[in-house]
Amino acid sequence: MTLRQFLLILLLTEITSADFSTSFKNFIISKYGQKMYEDLARNDLKDSGSYGGGDHDGNSKTSRRAVILVHGTTNNAGTFAGNKEKLIQNGWSEETVYGTTYGSGSAAVTPAPEVSMKCEFIQQVRNMIEVVAAFTQQKVDVIGYSLGSPIARKAILGGNCVDNKNIKLGSNLTSLVETYISVGGANKGSFLCILPITNACSINNGLFCHSSFLLDINKPKHYEGSNVYSIYGPSDDKVGLLNVCLSKNSRIDKADGEYTNAVGDHDAILRRTMDIQMAYLNAH
């Protein structure tokens, strides 16, 4: 191989690799251990498992606050690569946009009706928030998409896990989060959960509007960060506007702002409201 070929391969690997950067990987391993790195990087999902870190070495504050994208049901960090790219085109950098994957990350492995909000998913997102805040040496912003919103909110809230009360997550992470944004979030349930009959709609840790999990995260107010926003729309076909308890699924009580007129179906809301998401992030 010539030097030119070698450099070309190196360059292409840099561009196509979606794993954490080498510096972020080394930081996690030295501070939290190999298992934490493997759990967060999710290299079992190849390029879709995770991203973030850039050239930052973890020894100083990043030039701006990092934003952590939390994916929804049956998908993974890679599903939001387009949203990540949009941020990078608008002033963020590889050092300041992060994602990890909780769960199987695939509908083929775990179909949507089987996905409830498990303790291990919450722990995964919680670890990610703590590790990114330590690496960037400042508060973070968090965007929760779809099912990722109730999961991220519980991760920030802490307390005991709902599906396993013996597991204590720890105290809330409110002081680590500057801005929290829910996008098409299933914060109070999903209109598809008419009866609590599947895992996804479980009365314990599912999206049935009276579930223990949803009561747990909606009772305390304004703990998601210093600034809290929710973006949703009337034509959402997965979370839906109203649930059988007649509350608005995506509403977060005491939020600082709501954008309620997002255009299009669920997936359109997640992907085509980046301008609104960035305006909320840039407001602080």
Ligand SMILES: *[C@@H]1O[C@H](CO)[C@@H](O)[C@H](O)[C@H]1NC(C)=O
């Ligand atoms: C979060 O933790 C802070 C500091 O421990 C505490 O003052 C606050 O009440 C907690 N908020 C919630 C909603 O638990």
